[in-house]
Amino acid sequence: MRSRYFVTGTSLLIGSVVVTLGVIMSPVLTGVQQENQANLAKTSSTQYGPLTGADRDFVVKVRLAGLWEFPVGELALKKGTAAPVKTAGEHLVVGHAQLDAAVRDIAPKLGVTLPNKPTPQQQGFLDTLTAATGKDFDSQMAQILRITHGQIFSSIAKIRATSKNTLVRQLATQANTVVLDHITQMENTGMVDYEALPGQITSTPTQGPNFTKPVMPRPGEPMVVLKAPTSLAGKGEAPTPSPPAPVDDAPGASGSPATPGATSSPSAP
Structure with missing residues (x-):
């Protein structure tokens, strides 16, 4: 059965809608919205910076991403037919559990209310993958x-580069x-159609104004916690970025004191 949110096939025409790359890069789906005058007017002071x-x-959209991608990871572990798909599932579960813990830590410090449910659009993606089976699910x-x-990748970089808030920059670094x-991990499955990527956007012509709007929790509603199972301990970790190589302040300076009488030799490759 075809979902109204996602149509199967190599073209992946969502609701028969295909748009240009310029529209894709707009924040219709999960990307962070560009700063505008309305956003700038909402600036407040915190002890961590503006x-x-x-x-x-x-901050809200990092939380939203986990609310649907974490369960997709769980689906991949249960229904994936290929080993790389299951591995991708491990990374989705572990990565978003870590991000969710970071978001739940900083949100109250910044006075940000977090949602407990994905947006209707994100729920549509999740419903589509819940209904899919076999290799169709994998692809x-x-x-x-x-x-x-x-x-969302380029939008994270923008927030990291422009935010003056220490906690937000830390979250952006982790999210990146x-x-x-x-x-x-998705590319490692060997199932990504790169030719179709520039022309795809996952929205439908029937979407309403609340299609991508977060649903905020009711007063007193318990917070949903995304927690990776102990069975994934040591799995699904994102590689730790390598620290930059040390740079000597003085041109030509040696990394260690010279030894009298010693001759230098090139380092081994």
Whole structure:
């Protein structure tokens, strides 16, 4: 049965809608919204630095990403037919559990309210993958997650580069590492259709104004916690970025004191 959110096939025409790359890069799906005058007007002061509307939007959307991608990872572990798909599932579960813990830690410090449910659009993606089976699940998961992660990747970099809030920059740094890892895992499945990526956007012509709007929790509603099972301990970790190589302040300076009478030799490759 075809979902109204996602149509199977190599073209992956969502609701028969295909748009240009310029529209894809707009924040229709999960990307962080560009700063505008309305966002800038919402800037508030915190002990961690100014907090703009774009900063708040980013914190909420990191939470939203986990609320649907974490269960997709669980689906991949249960229904994936290929080993790389199951491995991608491990990374989705572990990565978003770590990001969710970070978001739940900083949100109250910044006065940001977090949602407990994905947006209707994100729930549509999750419903589509819940209904898919076999190799159809494998291919749809790889393509949908590659599209969504690809869309938000550049937006994370913008927040990291522009935010003046220490906690938001830390979250953006962590999110950048996790999202890049998830992009890599989707590509490692060998099921990503690169030719179709530039022309794809996952929305439908029937979407309403609340299609991508977060659903905020009711007063007193318990917070949903995304926690990786103990069975995944030591698995699904994003690679730790390598620290930059040390740079000597003085040109030609040696990394260690010279020894009298010693001759230098080139380092081994």
